[in-house]
Amino acid sequence: MNAERRSWKGLAALLFGVGLLLVTCLAVTFIAAACWVGAGAWRDGQVRKPPAAATAVVPSGTPGAGNTVRVVASEFELALDSLQVPAGTVTFVVENQGQVPHDFRIRGDGVDERTPMLQPGESAQLTVELQPGTYSYECTVGGHARLGMQGEFTVTGS
Structure with missing residues (x-):
């Protein structure tokens, strides 16, 4: 009888552990879904991207001083007002017009630079010297590039 009681206790402990694991997984899933829905990504039964903001080239001020490219980060898009500039x-x-943190990284031809992580509503400037060629850009937050926050940027001869 004593061995039978121990086996039932062991089985009860195992089932309790499995049940606790399932409840934890469900709780994490519901919290993640609530955050996603709260961020406005899911409405009317489908995933929606917020509309891209109207963008304009910000003048650089002094001729020959360089080029300025405006980048708007949102879920899950990096919208550049220009995908091509002259070298220099x-x-x-x-x-960051999104509802979660984002950053901007550009790399290629020996360049690998990024902004700090930007919270919603924050902005930053990243100034780099670029030679003619093709550069990649992305948001480095885990999984954001795979969701569309990436692309290519071309620098032409000066």
Whole structure:
């Protein structure tokens, strides 16, 4: 009888552990879904991207001082007002119009630079010297590039 009681206790402990694991997984899933829905990504039974903001080239001020490219980050898109500039100094003005943190990274031809992580509503400038060629850009937050926050940027001869 004592061995039978121990086996029932062991089985009860195992079932309790499995049940606790399932409840934890469900809780995490519901919290993640609530955050996603709260961010406005899911409405009317389908995933929606917020509309891209109207963008305009910010003048650089002094001729020959460089080029300025405005970058708007949102879920899950990086919208650049220009995908091509002449070689030289380029300033990326990055604004996070999304509801989660984002950053902006550009790399290629020996360049690998990024902004700090930007909270919703924050902005930053990233100034780099770019030679003619093709550069990749992305948001480095885990999984954001795979969701569409990436692309290619071309620098032409000066």
